[in-house]
Amino acid sequence: xxxxxxxxxxxxxxxxxxxxxxxxxxxxxxxxxxxxxxxxxxxxxxxxxxxxxxxxxxxxxxxxxxxxxxxxxxxxxxxxxxxxxxxxxxxxxxxxxxxxxxxxxxxxxxxxxxxxxxxxxxxxxxxxxxxxxxxxxxxxxxxxxxxxxxxxxxxxxxxxxxxxxxxxxxxxxxxxxxxxxxxxxxxxxxxxxxxxxxxxxxxxxxxxxxxxxxxxxxxxxxxxxxxxxxxxxxxxxxxxxxxxxxxxxxxxxxxxxxxxxxxxxxxxxxxxxxxxxxxxxxxxxxxxxxxxxxxxxxxxxxxxxxxxxxxxxxxxxxxxxxxxxxxxxxxxxxxxxxxxxxxxxxxxxxxxxxxxxxxxxxxxxxxxxxxxxxxxx
Numbered sequence: 001x002x003x004x005x006x007x008x009x010x011x012x013x014x015x016x017x018x019x020x021x022x023x024x025x026x027x028x029x030x031x032x033x034x035x036x037x038x039x040x041x042x043x044x045x046x047x048x049x050x051x052x053x054x055x056x057x058x059x060x061x062x063x064x065x066x067x068x069x070x071x072x073x074x075x076x077x078x079x080x081x082x083x084x085x086x087x088x089x090x091x092x093x094x095x096x097x098x099x100x101x102x103x104x105x106x107x108x109x110x111x112x113x114x115x116x117x118x119x120x121x122x123x124x125x126x127x128x129x130x131x132x133x134x135x136x137x138x139x140x141x142x143x144x145x146x147x148x149x150x151x152x153x154x155x156x157x158x159x160x161x162x163x164x165x166x167x168x169x170x171x172x173x174x175x176x177x178x179x180x181x182x183x184x185x186x187x188x189x190x191x192x193x194x195x196x197x198x199x200x201x202x203x204x205x206x207x208x209x210x211x212x213x214x215x216x217x218x219x220x221x222x223x224x225x226x227x228x229x230x231x232x233x234x235x236x237x238x239x240x241x242x243x244x245x246x247x248x249x250x251x252x253x254x255x256x257x258x259x260x261x262x263x264x265x266x267x268x269x270x271x272x273x274x275x276x277x278x279x280x281x282x283x284x285x286x287x288x289x290x291x292x293x294x295x296x297x298x299x300x301x302x303x304x305x306x307x308x309x310x311x312x313x314x315x316x317x318x319x320x321x322x323x324x325x326x327x328x329x330x331x332x333x334x335x336x337x338x339x340x341x342x343x344x345x346x347x348x349x350x351x352x353x354x355x356x357x358x359x360x361x362x363x364x365x366x367x368x369x370x371x372x373x374x375x376x377x
Contacts, residue, residue, distance in 0.1 A: 232264025
């Protein structure tokens with residue numbers, strides 16, 4: 001065994017703890033997590049956990065990742081076999097925005113933006129971007145430097161439309177051609193594909209109004225919102241009435257559920273539609289909230305520490321979460337829906353990453369990525 005292999009094994013020690021706690025247990029019945037590889041971002045050299053990893057795929061399924069530790073911040077794309085197409089360090093004040101299809105690195109004050117694909121090929125160049133790039137709903141947007149305007153771009157980088165908000169945008173999501181924006185003044189707006197506002201809503205009900213989380217279902221029929229301070233609220237809105245807002249220029253959603261969430265947070269929170277849009281998972285004080293849309297029931301699942309990463313898929317009735325207690329202690333948590341913790345696997349890292357692609361789970365800490373396969377036995 002050479003020195004590079006020894007170093008990588010040492011880097012991956014904390015993830016073997018996950019193997020001990022996770023791979024040997026069924027989650028749930030007849031399903032196990034099998035380790036596939038551990039890899040250091042400093043080497044590009046994968047350590048296979050099994051001997052039969054498939055190779056030679058013509059179109060590798062690439063997963064975007066963002067991870068950093070004391071050695072620096074890294075981002076890129078990795079395939080199912082632990083091979084990087086991009087593994088790049090961020091320097092200084094530069095940041096990155098990315099999706100499954102595109103990425104762009106930019107300065108604190110963005111100027112010319114080079115949009116690239118996961119194979120590091122230049123897709124388009126945006127001259128004098130004058131905003132922070134966002135990739136949402138397979139579209140490219142620029143959020144204005146004051147965070148109170150949004151521009152949509154076409155495939156050539158030309159501005160299709162620009163919308164000015166009355167207050168800075170705090171959170172945003174997009175799906176099915178719609179853009180959902182939550183604002184600092186406690187209002188929610190929905191824009192259509194032409195950049196026209198078709199819905200406006202002010203949740204209220206709290207001492208201070210601000211929107212800290214929002215999500216839109218894949219078909220655009222439901223909106224989930226976390227709003228306010230003292231008390232914080234979770235709300236679910238559902239579309240009714242007009243089904244063709246592109247013609248009428250408006251759309252209506254009504255609140256079908258709301259719940260107070262203790263004092264809450266004073267920062268953006270995690271909130272996602274999961275399990276084929278049948279549930280909503282959201283961060284709440286002391287744990288995670290899980291709302292089932294069909295039965296309109298909500299439960300609070302207590303978790304120790306702060307949620308750092310939340311599974312955006314939640315399929316196969318499994319939801320994965322990474323929590324943090326203090327600066328170093330992290331836990332990979334597996335939840336069997338509707339709300340039973342079945343695994344809590346500790347590892348030590350200042351940073352964390354959680355990704356999910358088909359039956360693969362990807363976990364990262366410091367400068368190490370690990371891959372696990374969900375298998376039925």
